[in-house]
Amino acid sequence: MRSKKAFVNILTSLLLQVITILCGLLIPRLIIQNFGSDVNGLISSITQFLGYITLLESGVGPVVKAALYKPISQKNNDEIKGILKASQRFFKKIAYIFVIYIVILCIFLPAVFGEQFDVWLTVSLIVIISLSTFAEYFFGMTYRLYLEAEQKKYITSIIQIATYVLNTIVVIVLIKIGANIQIVKLASVFIYVLRPIIQNIYIKKKYNLNYNDVKEEYNLKQKWDGLAQHIAAVAHNNTDITILTIFTNAKIVSVYSVYSLIISGIKNLILSFISGIDASFGSMIANGEKEHLKKSFNVYELFYFSVITIIYTATLLLIIPFVQVYTNGITDTNYIVPAFAYIIVIAEMIWSLRQPYNELVKAAGHFKQTQIGAWVEVGTNIIISIVLVIKFGMVGVAIGTLMAMIIRTIEFILYTSKNMLGRSPMIAFRRFMVVAIQVIIVVILSRLIPDMSEISYIAWIIYAIEIVLLVSLVVLSTNLIIYKEDRKELINLVKHIIKK
Secondary structure, eight states, X not given: OHHHHHHHHHHHHHHHHHHHHHHHHHHHHHHHHHHOHHHHHHHHHHHHHHHGGGGGGTTHHHXXXXXXXXXXXXXXXXXXXXXXXXXXXXXXXXXXXXXXXHHHHHHXXXXXXXXXXXXXXXXXXXXXHHHHHHIIIIITHHHHHHXXXXXXXXXXXXXXXXXXXXXXXXXXXXHHTTOOHHHHHHHHHHHHTHHHHHHHHHHHHHOOOOGGGOOSOOOOTTTTTHHHHHHHHHHHHHHHHHHHHHHSOHHHHHHHHHHHHHHHHHHHHHHGGGTTHHHHHHHHHHTTOHHHHHHHHHHHHHHHHHHHHHHHHHHHHHHHHHHHHHTTTOOSSOOXXXXXXXXXXXXXXXXXXXXHHHHHHHHHTOOGGGHHHHHHHHHHHHHHHHHHHXXXXXXXXXXXXHHHHHHHHHHHHHHHIIIIIOSOTHHHHHHHHHHHHHHHHHHHHGGGSOOOSSSSHHHHHHHHHHHXXXXXXXXXXXXXXXXXXXXXXXXXXXXXXXXX
């Protein structure tokens, strides 16, 4: 049953990320064409600064999910309701702090951008975009966490797919009829507010979660220990644009945001393959199934590493050609920055490769035990990025991100190998070594494939198909040869899921 639910979660999350990538690429292109690179950079900066609002969650989301796994497996409704009530109470407090944060941003960001933008434009966009973020993160957070812990993340994925498609259609229509950027963003707010509303309606109809009969105040253990993990995640997603906003200008932020858009799409596509897997691991850990956990993790690790290597190696070779096509005709700034592209792709590849270990830590609720590594990652990223950004610009912040990713990934491997999987960390390091060799082989062989014949989407698609086939051939053939035992287990798992 766990395998079946994990499969459905992965499938719907995969569809969600495909839709997100397609919609996400279309809207920024329209904004750049109709409002300019500087406005796109302003929106990207505001969005990233608003991302820091999630720090107020203090990492309580993963803590809530970890606390829910055992009572859900035991069908202990009283404890489930107690946890959810405590979670809801926590997020309501955050709503008050959120308002203060928005006021601070309305003062800070206009000062940062100086004469680049009218104060009213900056302030109005902050307020409008923040409404969407507020609804997305806080109003529906508790029930979203419950659905994920129940291994029903596919419900939230379906809701997100519907709102993404609707939002894209509305944005295209508004831009085509000449609406200003504030109206365009305001329309998105109204659509995204539908997410928590629909989600909450589903929960109330499906489950009996009446908090009024909860007698005791549930204490969310480790909610502050999760803070370090959460700060590391938020810093990973927001530090680069924050530093570029302060030390450079809106056009450079726009260039970064185009690459970030592509990388984020790829990263979220990859995350689809671990969607709901923490709930499966959490269930095994809660029930003391150590051997089952170890065997399942080994098989999943092989599958996940294969997918990541194929997608990110292809991205490494295809990102610059794609940006050439995507920004063709845009002349207000230079979007072709190969050094930055290659470094950031490698950094994000390392980040993605470490996610199975990260999910294992979250599933077990081992936040306090791994928080030092999280602080080291944040500090490394910020310090190196600030030191290098003035001389190297975007390349400097990419180097900072890469170094932080390497350090934290090593820490995750060492901790999970020793404390959770009971295996040598060399197993994971050897997998990384195989990935590095596969990437080098593909890069060398890719020289045999002719470059794009012209700057067009059709030419890029043809080139992309050739690259993906090459990468897949190299990765799958080498993995089939190297990982014989895990290969058999993976095939058996797939057969088991199909028969279900």
